Amino acid sequence: MKILFLNGPNINLLGSREPDKYGNKTLKDIEEFIQKEAEKNNISVTFYQSNIEGELVNKIQEAKGLYDGIVMNPAAYTHTSVAIRDALLAVEIPTVEIHLSNIHKREEFRKISLTAPACIGQITGFGENSYKLGLIAIIDYLKK
Numbered sequence: 001m002k003i004l005f006l007n008g009p010n011i012n013l014l015g016s017r018e019p020d021k022y023g024n025k026t027l028k029d030i031e032e033f034i035q036k037e038a039e040k041n042n043i044s045v046t047f048y049q050s051n052i053e054g055e056l057v058n059k060i061q062e063a064k065g066l067y068d069g070i071v072m073n074p075a076a077y078t079h080t081s082v083a084i085r086d087a088l089l090a091v092e093i094p095t096v097e098i099h100l101s102n103i104h105k106r107e108e109f110r111k112i113s114l115t116a117p118a119c120i121g122q123i124t125g126f127g128e129n130s131y132k133l134g135l136i137a138i139i140d141y142l143k144k
């Protein structure tokens, strides 16, 4: 089973970026943790982060035929990107949307996710554990 982890804008700044909301772990820390969890389950994981919407769209398009599932934190593009939503709908790869913070507990504009309706589900508010829960959810979905 091959899973692609996608991260949107500013997720490369985790660790120093608003730690009260996003925690102290860096993206590298989270990726290492997920890598170990994946190995325990005999799953192959690949990580990609971009601050550029079109690069994320390209990566989703290229994922067709290469990956069985996607776990994605679209970050700010969650609330704005019709392009990412359309790319997910086009490739039809099962995708779990994840967020570190609980987007429903924050500003009004964050409560709307344009991308979640193109996903099998959303995990939001569990900090770095949202990544682990996303991995568990996609593995479970793909095994059925």
Ligand code: DQA
Pocket (backbone or CB within 6 Å): 009, 010, 011, 073, 074, 075, 076, 077, 078, 098, 099, 100, 101, 102, 103, 110
């Ligand atoms: C986020 C929530 C988004 O609203 C925000 O723009 C982010 C991070 C999260 O993981 O909590 O960049 O996706």
